[in-house]
Amino acid sequence: MKTFNSPTEKQEYYAKRRNRGLRAAGLGAFVLGLGFTLQYILYVNGLSFNSIMYGMTLVGGGLIFYAAVEILG
Numbered sequence: 001m002k003t004f005n006s007p008t009e010k011q012e013y014y015a016k017r018r019n020r021g022l023r024a025a026g027l028g029a030f031v032l033g034l035g036f037t038l039q040y041i042l043y044v045n046g047l048s049f050n051s052i053m054y055g056m057t058l059v060g061g062g063l064i065f066y067a068a069v070e071i072l073g
Contacts, residue, residue, distance in 0.1 A: 028067060035057055
């Protein structure tokens with residue numbers, strides 16, 4: 001467990017983690033949205049979309065899980 005020398009140091013540490021988590025959540029949401037869009041385009045054109053569906057969902061979900069860990073600490 002991390003120890004802090006002052007309350008200010010503690011606030012700065014958790015602010016950095018929160019910002020890192022929010023950036024990761026935003027990136028994860030973007031990846032999920034992009035995956036949905038690409039999947040839809042491939043589906044409409046009659047092409048295989050399995051790799052996009054599973055791959056981008058896995059990456060986006062992983063980023064959102066990482067964000068939750070960073071934000072909730």
